[in-house]
Amino acid sequence: MSLLELKNVSKIYGELKALDNVNIHVDQGEWVAIMGPSGSGKSTMMNIIGCMDKPTKGEVLLDGVDISKESSKRLTDIRRDKIGLIFQQFHMVNYLTAVENVMVSQYYHSMPDEQEALEALGRVGLRERARHLPSQLSGGEQQRVCVARALINHPELILADEPTGNLDEANENIVLDLFAQLHKEGTTLIVVTHDPEVAEAAQRTIVLEHGKVAREVINENFGK
Amino acid sequence: MTKRRMFLRMITASLLRRRSRMLIALLSIGIGATILAGLVTIYVDVPRQVGAQFRSYGANMLLLPRDGETLSSEKLSETLQAFPEDTLVGAAPYRYVRLDMTTRQQSFTAAGTDFEQITKTSPYFSIEGAYPSETRQVLVGKEIADTIGVKIGSSMELTYQPVTSSSDRTPEESRVPGASLSGSAEGFGGGMVYASAVLDSEAKIASVTVDVSTQTPEYGGRIAEDEAFLSQLTGRSLPLSLGDGIDALSGATVTSLAVIDALNQATQTTAAAQPKTANFIVTGILTTGGEEEGYLFISLDDMKMMTGEDRLDVAELSVSANVEQLETYAEEIENRHGAVQARLVKRVARSEASVLEKLTALVFLVTLVVLLLTMICVSTTMMAVVSERRREIGLRKALGASDNSIRAEFLGEGLFLGALGGVLGAVLGFVFAQVVSINVFGSSIIFQPLLLPVTVIVSMVIAAVSCLLPIKHAVAIDPAIVLKGE
Numbered sequence: 001m002s003l004l005e006l007k008n009v010s011k012i013y014g015e016l017k018a019l020d021n022v023n024i025h026v027d028q029g030e031w032v033a034i035m036g037p038s039g040s041g042k043s044t045m046m047n048i049i050g051c052m053d054k055p056t057k058g059e060v061l062l063d064g065v066d067i068s069k070e071s072s073k074r075l076t077d078i079r080r081d082k083i084g085l086i087f088q089q090f091h092m093v094n095y096l097t098a099v100e101n102v103m104v105s106q107y108y109h110s111m112p113d114e115q116e117a118l119e120a121l122g123r124v125g126l127r128e129r130a131r132h133l134p135s136q137l138s139g140g141e142q143q144r145v146c147v148a149r150a151l152i153n154h155p156e157l158i159l160a161d162e163p164t165g166n167l168d169e170a171n172e173n174i175v176l177d178l179f180a181q182l183h184k185e186g187t188t189l190i191v192v193t194h195d196p197e198v199a200e201a202a203q204r205t206i207v208l209e210h211g212k213v214a215r216e217v218i219n220e221n222f223g224k
Numbered sequence: 225m226t227k228r229r230m231f232l233r234m235i236t237a238s239l240l241r242r243r244s245r246m247l248i249a250l251l252s253i254g255i256g257a258t259i260l261a262g263l264v265t266i267y268v269d270v271p272r273q274v275g276a277q278f279r280s281y282g283a284n285m286l287l288l289p290r291d292g293e294t295l296s297s298e299k300l301s302e303t304l305q306a307f308p309e310d311t312l313v314g315a316a317p318y319r320y321v322r323l324d325m326t327t328r329q330q331s332f333t334a335a336g337t338d339f340e341q342i343t344k345t346s347p348y349f350s351i352e353g354a355y356p357s358e359t360r361q362v363l364v365g366k367e368i369a370d371t372i373g374v375k376i377g378s379s380m381e382l383t384y385q386p387v388t389s390s391s392d393r394t395p396e397e398s399r400v401p402g403a404s405l406s407g408s409a410e411g412f413g414g415g416m417v418y419a420s421a422v423l424d425s426e427a428k429i430a431s432v433t434v435d436v437s438t439q440t441p442e443y444g445g446r447i448a449e450d451e452a453f454l455s456q457l458t459g460r461s462l463p464l465s466l467g468d469g470i471d472a473l474s475g476a477t478v479t480s481l482a483v484i485d486a487l488n489q490a491t492q493t494t495a496a497a498q499p500k501t502a503n504f505i506v507t508g509i510l511t512t513g514g515e516e517e518g519y520l521f522i523s524l525d526d527m528k529m530m531t532g533e534d535r536l537d538v539a540e541l542s543v544s545a546n547v548e549q550l551e552t553y554a555e556e557i558e559n560r561h562g563a564v565q566a567r568l569v570k571r572v573a574r575s576e577a578s579v580l581e582k583l584t585a586l587v588f589l590v591t592l593v594v595l596l597l598t599m600i601c602v603s604t605t606m607m608a609v610v611s612e613r614r615r616e617i618g619l620r621k622a623l624g625a626s627d628n629s630i631r632a633e634f635l636g637e638g639l640f641l642g643a644l645g646g647v648l649g650a651v652l653g654f655v656f657a658q659v660v661s662i663n664v665f666g667s668s669i670i671f672q673p674l675l676l677p678v679t680v681i682v683s684m685v686i687a688a689v690s691c692l693l694p695i696k697h698a699v700a701i702d703p704a705i706v707l708k709g710e
């Protein structure tokens with residue numbers, strides 16, 4: 001069953017076509033990697049899927065709803081309810097502790113629940129560091145907090161833009177293991193990456209070039 | 225955990241953990257609130273302050289005896305009942321007489337007064353040394369001190385010469401039991417003859433003394449010592465006439481007649497109407513820059529002792545009231561006490577009103593300007609805070625924060641800062657007002673209990689209004705920025 005569908009989506013900045021007539025289709029529960037050289041339009045596409053930007057042309061169907069026509073207020077609601085975001089620069093609110101950062105996500109979504117937030121941190125192996133401020137955490141630990149924050153509201157779709165770009169090998173593996181778990185639980189994952197290893201963890205890789213889908217590769221080795 | 229608790233936790237964390245920036249915002253609100261609270265306190269207190277200030281320029285009302293009437297200390301205190309409690313700052317009585325300094329053959333104007341009241345009605349009096357605190361002490365005006373060269377601790381011998389013609393009774397009216405009478409008449413060769421008599425309980429002459437120093441010693445001059453002549457006058461009622469059992473001294477008929485005439489014309493002099501001399505110790509030298517520097521000041525008790533009279537020439541009053549109130553009091557006093565005249569010192573009363581108006585307007589204007597400056601300052605700081613936190617705001621939006629949540633959070637922080645700054649400002653403002661008041665007006669301020677809530681609410685409103693523009697900018701931040709690189 002299809003969760004996300006991009007139909008002839010273009011994003012044009014003046015002369016520049018950041019996305020050029022893109023057609024993509026992602027099934028419920030699928031784990032998709034997006035690759036491509038710098039400037040090929042990966043982040044642009046993620047912003048559109050993440051309801052933070054609108055395409056210049058085309059339709060974006062998320063759960064059957066065309067989000068390319070919605071008001072920004074509705075987009076905020078959809079993003080809050082359905083999407084978990086993970087960024088390369090592990091953005092955290094720098095004056096809130098790890099557990100409070102997770103709770104911020106709950107706060108905007110529904111109800112802050114410290115217990116649940118602590119459990120989510122436990123899941124990413126940071127139960128012990130829940131009361132630390134971001135400045136007291138390593139980059140890898142911060143990114144794991146961001147993963148905990150993204151999954152706390154049980155989103156249907158997790159969007160990760162270069163989640164391992166700033167991580168070492170060990171932390172990269174922790175994050176990938178977490179993705180694998182989420183995948184098993186049925187969460188749909190779209191992960192932008194430059195790293196072939198990260199892409200290989202996914203079921204399918206879509207390669208963008210100059211704003212166009214250059215090719216799609218099915219990972220034969222998935223789950224092995 | 226409820227949403228509200230999380231909201232408060234986020235706001236307080238933002239303020240407490242991002243100290244430096246928030247401290248600046250807090251400081252700007254705090255300083256604004258301090259100045260506001262201070263000015264409002266002064267504003268409220270200004271009328272009292274200015275009133276007190278003007279009181280220090282001297283009396284604003286005078287009480288005088290009407291023509292032909294006298295004013296006694298007792299009468300004065302009775303009159304002062306006309307003033308409601310607390311409105312009367314001070315009432316200084318004055319009795320002016322000339323006192324002679326016999327050792328230097330000079331005479332000075334001396335005022336008998338109440339020194340405790342003087343400190344209230346004439347606070348500008350500047351004393352070197354101290355006010356007299358006991359009897360037989362004198363405060364000397366600078367001018368006198370300089371001319372006669374007295375110092376603190378010096379002693380002065382002062383004499384009061386009663387003015388004998390002070391009585392305005394006719395000779396007939398004067399002939400009352402127990403009276404002392406004195407009179408004069410022209411004697412031999414145009415020289416004056418003085419005679420005094422004391423009357424007994426039946427208004428008959430008890431004793432007679434004469435002063436015939438102007439008469440020829442061998443003739444009329446003998447009368448002063450002539451018992452036979454003088455004794456024939458006692459036991460008689462005035463007026464007397466020669467021949468009616470009274471014989472002239474032989475060879476001094478003219479002088480004898482003059483003595484009888486003098487007695488017939490004699491009028492009453494008071495019992496105390498004798499020269500009175502006493503020694504006074506100088507306790508202080510008075511500098512005022514005014515005519516008071518040419519006066520001696522002694523206590524009212526000493527003045528009574530010297531003159532034998534309880535009389536006041538004027539009382540200077542310092543009343544805490546505006547012109548209209550003063551006029552009402554004056555009218556009331558004159559209606560109730562016919563013998564007393566109440567006069568306003570209008571110069572002081574009027575300028576008080578106009579200065580008050582100007583000061584109030586000035587403080588109001590400054591308050592307004594400070595309000596505006598505070599708002600600009602807080603707004604600028606909050607603007608800087610928003611731009612500093614752009615990524616955080618973008619992140620919050622990416623995490624699903626609605627525009628209203630962002631507004632609420634910033635407004636919450638602003639109000640929290642406002643409340644904190646308000647409390648700070650109320651406390652510091654009171655201190656500020658106190659310092660200003662003590663330095664400018666020389667008196668302390670009464671704490672207004674309303675100050676705290678009013679300052680807190682005003683600072684919260686200022687903070688909220690100052691946050692409006694920064695909030696607008698915060699809401700406009702695009703969440704997509706968080707997905708882009710730095």
Ligand SMILES: Nc1ncnc2c1ncn2[C@@H]1O[C@H](COP(=O)(O)OP(=O)(O)OP(=O)(O)O)[C@@H](O)[C@H]1O
Nearest residue numbers: 013016017018036037038039040041042043044045
């Ligand atoms: N707001 C914008 N205005 C103008 N051009 C933009 C804007 N955002 C992105 N672009 C351009 O669109 C193109 C695609 O950008 P995008 O960020 O999607 O690339 P990317 O594939 O994510 O690259 P990277 O791997 O470096 O992150 C780039 O050439 C970029 O300069």
Ligand SMILES: [Mg+2]
Nearest residue numbers: 042043044161
């Ligand atoms: Mg990118």
